[in-house]
Amino acid sequence: MAALPPYAGPLEHAWHYGFRVLCGLIFLFLIMPILVIIPLSFNAEPYFTFNEHMLRFEPDAYSMRWYADIFNNPQWVHSIKNSFIVAVFSTLLATFLGTLAALGLSRAYMPYRTAVMGILISPMIVPLIISAAGMYFFYSKIGLAQTYPGLILAHTALGTPFVVITVTATLIGFDHSLTRASASLGADPTRTFFKVIVPLILPGVISGALFAFITSFDEVVVVLFLAGFEQRTIPRQMWAGIREQISPTILAVATLLITFSIVLMTVLEGLRRRNERLRGIRPT
DSSP, X not given: OOOOXXXXXXXXXXXXXXXXXXXXXXXXXHHHHHHHHHHHTTBSSSOSSOOHHHHTTOGGGBOSHHHHHXXXXXXXXXXXXXXXXXXXXXXXXXXXXXXXXXXXXXXXXXTTHHHHHHHHTHHHHSOHHHHXXXXXXXXXXXXXXXXXXHHHHHXXXXXXXXXXXXXXXXXXXXXXXXXXXXXXXXXXXXXXXIIIIHHHHHHHHHHHHHHHHHHHHHOOHHHHHHOOGGGOOHHHHHHHHHHXXXXXXXXXXXXXXXXXXXXXXXXXXXXXXXXXXHTTOOOO
């Protein structure tokens, strides 16, 4: 936090501290609904509210039963497996396609670059319900609805824009004279790509891959349209649980997802700082 200069007046002091109080209140407004979920997931009773025993912090009021229920329930285990299968394969495809697209867009002679970039990032702009409905009608005609390949391809389309954007941002500071120097020393294009280009853009590639993974892992709208019972993912199972059988197991799953997201965001921040150091930018 930057300190106020000695000559700051009363209005500047009021703005300085008032702005920080306002930011703190906004932060609490955004984070409190998430924080409430965590203690409720340890409720020993099958309710979504705090009881008087929990408020008195009595040990018997808290339990790990809902976390145990996740791994004892075949539907939850199956949905966890599906989420990782779909997220991993869609992330690999999105990373491969997005990286190649970003490399192509970084070329000075790339024609219609703006139009191509707009098309590539359109899944981020178009409302998800429209994309999901379009995918459903198209995949139904070609037999990919309610299949793993169809769901993976749909999530690949949603994750690719994140890879394109992060890798393109990394390539902005890329020194293309390094590739020319590699070629002048006798390296073929393949060797130049893996030995020169990939190490320098790797932080951006990994960041994009993590964004693509999170997008697939947390996505529910497309899954509602395209997935059958066998392809249920964690968000789809949570949706079904809320509608069909309200159970604090959903809160336990949500807590695990929050923890998982925090870990991934921490990794992303570390990669961002490493990327800035490699590019000679002071991390903020």
